Amino acid sequence: MQEKVTFGLSHVHFATYTETDGAIVFDTPVPIPGAVEMTNEAVGDPIKFFADNMVYYQADNNQGYEGTLNIAVVPDSFKEKVLGEETDTTDGVISEYADAKTKPFALLFQFQDDIKARRHVLYSCNAQRPSLSSTTKTDSTEPNTVELTYGAGPVIIDNRPIVKASTSHSSPPAVYDGWFQTVYTKTAVTAPEGA
Incomplete structure (x- = not known):
């Protein structure tokens, strides 16, 4: 069973992460409402090596x-957790400082299809x-x-560089239904021995 068309964008979330001793730990996904496009x-670019007057190797x-x-507004949660803006707890003012450091994050979303x-x-x-x-x-x-x-680049998870992952029509309900609750990683859904 394969979809024929794709339309619609919804359920956009972000999840910041930290790397400790080479292990990636994702925070709980936070919604970004108002997704438009x-x-x-x-x-x-493909790697091409020329030899013997031809493309000898490519990969x-x-x-x-x-x-x-494209979204309706940038949520304050994204400004603070990703863009490094700071909210003053005494007056509620959000400030963008020139020396703010941005934080990497996972981006989760859903495309509707037929x-x-x-x-x-x-x-x-x-x-x-x-x-x-x-x-x-x-x-x-x-x-x-x-x-x-x-920019969305690769990160090392389970000793392999991974860029993205997507559900399929054979994804079990536990994976599909929990997609926006935690960032999916293969180890997170590995069944325990004897299960």
Whole structure:
């Protein structure tokens, strides 16, 4: 069973992570509401080695994706956890400091298709600061949107460089239903011995 068409974007989440002694530990995914559009362009030119007046050897060079996510607004949670902005607890003001350090994160999302929505995760993303803009209200009253630009590259999980993972129509309910509760890794769903 294979889908014929894809349409729709929903359930966008982000999950920051830390690396300790070579192990990646993902935080709980946090929703990014108001997703409008997403594009992910493949990065990595093929490797070609020329000899004997021809392409003697060639191989793929998967360096991940360059992506954009168009959303209604950037959530304060994303500004703080990913972009490194700071909220003053005494007056609630969120400040962007020039020396702020961004944090890598996993990006989770869902594409609807004609059979069942397919869920995805890009494991290691780094976001750029979004532009700050707006337009005056007009008769059409069309809302403004914000575009987040990010790079999504490989990260080492289970001793292999992985860029992304997606559910399929054979994914068990435990994996599919829990997709936005924790970041999927193969070890997280490995059955214990004797199970």
